Amino acid sequence: xxxxxxxxxxxxxxxxxxxxxxxxxxxxxxxxxxxxxxxxxxxxxxxxxxxxxxxxxxxxxxxxxxxxxxxxxxxxxxxxxxx
Numbered sequence: 001x002x003x004x005x006x007x008x009x010x011x012x013x014x015x016x017x018x019x020x021x022x023x024x025x026x027x028x029x030x031x032x033x034x035x036x037x038x039x040x041x042x043x044x045x046x047x048x049x050x051x052x053x054x055x056x057x058x059x060x061x062x063x064x065x066x067x068x069x070x071x072x073x074x075x076x077x078x079x080x081x082x083x
Contacts, residue, residue: 025033
């Protein structure tokens with residue numbers, strides 16, 4: 001049992017660091033990156049700025065929506081009790 005654990009602990013692990021080699025990019029990688037950036041820039045149509053604005057407003061309003069409903073409900077409940 002102990003030898004199994006030891007063999008797993010000593011087995012090589014995958015890493016994304018390049019310790020011995022230089023971290024250079026290959027020409028094929030640069031070509032693919034350029035194609036990806038071109039596709040991404042092409043997907044930005046005339047409605048892209050409006051969509052970003054709508055997303056920003058939604059991100060601001062969404063967390064406060066439930067709180068607003070609770071406060072309005074509390075005010076309505078208090079008003080109903082006062083009558």
